[in-house]
Amino acid sequence: MSPDRSQRLKPGDVYDRLRAAGFRLTAPRRALVAALLAADSPLCAEQIHARVCGQGLDLSTVYRNLSTFVGMGWLQAIPGTHGERLFSLRTTSADSVTVQCLDCGRVNVLPASADALCAAVADLGFRPDSVRVTLSAHCDHKCAHSATDSPTT
Numbered sequence: 289m290s291p292d293r294s295q296r297l298k299p300g301d302v303y304d305r306l307r308a309a310g311f312r313l314t315a316p317r318r319a320l321v322a323a324l325l326a327a328d329s330p331l332c333a334e335q336i337h338a339r340v341c342g343q344g345l346d347l348s349t350v351y352r353n354l355s356t357f358v359g360m361g362w363l364q365a366i367p368g369t370h371g372e373r374l375f376s377l378r379t380t381s382a383d384s385v386t387v388q389c390l391d392c393g394r395v396n397v398l399p400a401s402a403d404a405l406c407a408a409v410a411d412l413g414f415r416p417d418s419v420r421v422t423l424s425a426h427c428d429h430k431c432a433h434s435a436t437d438s439p440t441t
């Protein structure tokens with residue numbers, strides 16, 4: 289149990305999984321994987337599309353690939369503040385908490401133990417599989433002072 293060691297996926301790992309699942313590793317798909325691995329916070333499809341601009345991927349192709357990746361299990365879709373879907377790497381530790389700022393929409397994903405929650409649902413007769421928690425919050429110390437700046441996300 290070392291929650292601080294969140295293991296980052298490497299491009300090679302993802303390529304291996306894509307190959308194993310029968311997907312061709314086209315240059316645009318590689319660019320998309322690279323953009324997702326490089327992202328330091330969850331992004332919506334439009335933001336991801338902007339990062340692979342010039343790689344020959346239109347937005348609908350980006351969407352299609354993103355849902356493929358989510359289906360493969362290494363990418364996760366998180367609901368954003370305005371109903372949009374945000375994409376981030378699924379942490380290898382199964383439990384994570386998404387903290388979302390109600391003011392600026394900024395999202396952070398942090399590893400967190402959900403042992404107490406799992407124990408509670410186990411008492412109800414469920415067999416916990418994976419846990420995803422979204423916590424809405426105000427990131428006062430982070431965005432309150434920059435609220436007058438033009439939004440960058």
Ligand SMILES: [Zn+2]
Nearest residue numbers: 389392427431
């Ligand atoms: Zn904020």
